[in-house]
Amino acid sequence: MKYPAMRLIVTAAQMQALDRRTIEEAGVPGTMLMERAGAGVVTSLEQQLGPLRGKLITILCGKGNNGGDGFVVARLLHKQRAKVHVFTLAPAADLSRDAARMYRQLIRTAGKAIVKPFSSTSQLQTILSDSDAIIDALLGTGLATPVTGRYAEAIDGINQAQRLTVAVDLPSGIHADTGAVLGRAVKADLTVTFGLPKLGLFQNQGIDHAGRVEIVDIGIPPAYVDAVESRIRLITAPFVRTVVPPRRLSSHKGTFGHAGIIAGSVGKTGAAAMAAQAALRIGAGLVTVAIPASVNDVLEAKLLEVMTIPMPETTARTLSRAALDRLKDFINTRTAVAIGPGLSTHPETVALVQALVRQLDRPSVLDADALNALAGRAALLAECAIPPILTPHPGEMARLVTKSSAQSVNEDRIGTATRFAQAHRCYLVLKGARTVIAGPDGMAAICPTGNPGMATAGTGDVLTGMITGLLAQGVASWEAACAATYVHGLAGDLAAETIGQTSLIARDIIDHIPYALTNIGSA
Ligand SMILES: NC(=O)C1=CN([C@@H]2O[C@H](COP(=O)(O)OP(=O)(O)OC[C@H]3O[C@@H](n4cnc5c(N)ncnc54)[C@H](OP(=O)(O)O)[C@@H]3O)[C@@H](O)[C@H]2O)[C@@H](O)CC1
Numbered sequence: 001m002k003y004p005a006m007r008l009i010v011t012a013a014q015m016q017a018l019d020r021r022t023i024e025e026a027g028v029p030g031t032m033l034m035e036r037a038g039a040g041v042v043t044s045l046e047q048q049l050g051p052l053r054g055k056l057i058t059i060l061c062g063k064g065n066n067g068g069d070g071f072v073v074a075r076l077l078h079k080q081r082a083k084v085h086v087f088t089l090a091p092a093a094d095l096s097r098d099a100a101r102m103y104r105q106l107i108r109t110a111g112k113a114i115v116k117p118f119s120s121t122s123q124l125q126t127i128l129s130d131s132d133a134i135i136d137a138l139l140g141t142g143l144a145t146p147v148t149g150r151y152a153e154a155i156d157g158i159n160q161a162q163r164l165t166v167a168v169d170l171p172s173g174i175h176a177d178t179g180a181v182l183g184r185a186v187k188a189d190l191t192v193t194f195g196l197p198k199l200g201l202f203q204n205q206g207i208d209h210a211g212r213v214e215i216v217d218i219g220i221p222p223a224y225v226d227a228v229e230s231r232i233r234l235i236t237a238p239f240v241r242t243v244v245p246p247r248r249l250s251s252h253k254g255t256f257g258h259a260g261i262i263a264g265s266v267g268k269t270g271a272a273a274m275a276a277q278a279a280l281r282i283g284a285g286l287v288t289v290a291i292p293a294s295v296n297d298v299l300e301a302k303l304l305e306v307m308t309i310p311m312p313e314t315t316a317r318t319l320s321r322a323a324l325d326r327l328k329d330f331i332n333t334r335t336a337v338a339i340g341p342g343l344s345t346h347p348e349t350v351a352l353v354q355a356l357v358r359q360l361d362r363p364s365v366l367d368a369d370a371l372n373a374l375a376g377r378a379a380l381l382a383e384c385a386i387p388p389i390l391t392p393h394p395g396e397m398a399r400l401v402t403k404s405s406a407q408s409v410n411e412d413r414i415g416t417a418t419r420f421a422q423a424h425r426c427y428l429v430l431k432g433a434r435t436v437i438a439g440p441d442g443m444a445a446i447c448p449t450g451n452p453g454m455a456t457a458g459t460g461d462v463l464t465g466m467i468t469g470l471l472a473q474g475v476a477s478w479e480a481a482c483a484a485t486y487v488h489g490l491a492g493d494l495a496a497e498t499i500g501q502t503s504l505i506a507r508d509i510i511d512h513i514p515y516a517l518t519n520i521g522s523a
Pocket residue numbers: 016019020030031033034037062063064065066067068069096098138139140141142143144145146147148151168169170194218
């Protein structure tokens with residue numbers, strides 16, 4: 001399967017091989033790649049700071065090619081009349097070949113005095129804390145062992161200064177593949193990464209240390225990229241644009257499907273309401289919620305466009321086993337269904353959900369209490385006629401795989417998600433910072449959108465509704481899971497831009513779905 005508009009995520013070894021092939025086979029000199037890399041950093045810096053003339057910018061350069069990129073940045077900033085200080089961790093004779101070339105070019109342009117050897121942090125602390133920006137060009141994909149000695153001191157100095165910090169390719173000290181901190185690592189506000197995004201930027205401590213990630217094209221031939229064997233992709237806006245169905249002039253509400261949401265119980269009607277509204281906002285033609293009978297009126301009062309069907313309930317006002325046949329009919333007459341938000345873990349409701357999952361023959365999303373009903377019973381998924389989409393947060397994921405914890409899930413999010421999706425022939429959306437989507441074919445995608453403001457009640461219900469809304473429109477499971485997750489995160493980002501992260505609540509995400517779709521060009 002090809003995923004054209006998604007971007008490949010690579011390991012250090014894969015990126016090094018791509019750089020090498022570009023240099024050796026395509027005949028592009030390494031220094032030209034470095035020049036483009038450095039120019040990309042300067043462009044990003046300009047977007048952050050505005051005109052760079054007169055700005056105090058301090059650049060720390062290591063002895064490898066990452067340092068070489070730093071020398072390019074210094075020369076270009078000097079040309080723009082920024083006040084530039086360069087500190088180098090190695091004498092010129094120890095620099096890598098390309099870094100040495102860029103070093104010589106820098107001193108030819110700006111004079112020798114622009115570069116000083118790094119001796120200790122105390123020497124440069126004042127300069128660092130006065131800087132408008134600090135550029136971290138100490139270590140990139142070549143980092144092999146824990147950082148110690150002067151490199152460690154330089155990293156501490158950058159972090160202590162607490163100025164705008166831009167990491168070149170990777171935050172120094174972050175392992176390019178695992179995202180682990182090797183000894184210590186730079187805490188960047190922005191990471192400008194070259195060619196293709198590195199896996200470590202989206203995993204473990206790499207997420208917080210990288211800050212915002214920008215990708216700069218340095219001219220790696222697309223054919224070489226296509227030949228890379230990587231099963232991990234980054235979801236992009238152009239991908240999402242191809243997924244959200246267009247609205248033809250002749251279309252009517254039936255064209256966009258009928259989403260069914262099996263959700264809610266006493267005290268948890270909001271979950272059902274938000275999932276339903278989110279499904280409509282992402283374009284489903286019709287949405288109906290199946291809800292325990294005694295809370296039906298409450299739901300009707302909350303929802304105008306959504307239909308509701310009261311279903312048999314337990315004395316605890318949750319869906320009862322007596323609802324089974326009616327729910328089977330409900331599912332049969334919907335294009336796609338979601339099961340789970342706010343259902344409760346009442347034993348009878350759990351048994352009902354298990355019975356429904358066994359007979360599920362529609363594109364579906366299983367979330368929240370449906371996942372709790374599957375804890376330790378994931379084998380039931382094998383009975384679904386169409387692989388369902390499961391949307392656990394790390395706690396729910398830990399219960400699904402059993403003998404696990406949210407912490408161990410988070411230590412290997414991609415591995416946990418892909419193993420589960422392959423073993424149980426389902427799609428899995430493992431939520432949290434940098435949500436991972438995995439498919440039964442072993443593919444994984446990482447979502448770059450979203451922010452910690454979304455760590456608030458009900459945002460997961462909104463995502464469930466959005467995925468179901470796309471499924472109802474006939475979008476295939478993988479595409480629906482990836483695109484809805486991206487739009488959900490972008491809606492959260494747009495909401496945070498206007499109201500901030502602290503006050504953000506789930507309904508703000510629903511309200512910003514239209515702006516997210518317009519932003520992507522899908523509305
Ligand atoms: N032409 C290209 O390929 C392009 C590459 N590009 C750029 O190059 C970067 C990769 O460059 P790279 O391979 O030179 O490695 P880099 O990250 O600079 O560091 C390696 C140096 O650090 C040292 N070192 C290692 N561990 C250490 C430690 N714990 N503590 C201290 N030192 C340690 C190690 O020394 P050694 O141990 O080998 O003596 C070695 O000298 C990449 O991220 C991108 O920015 C772009 O310009 C595009 C074109």
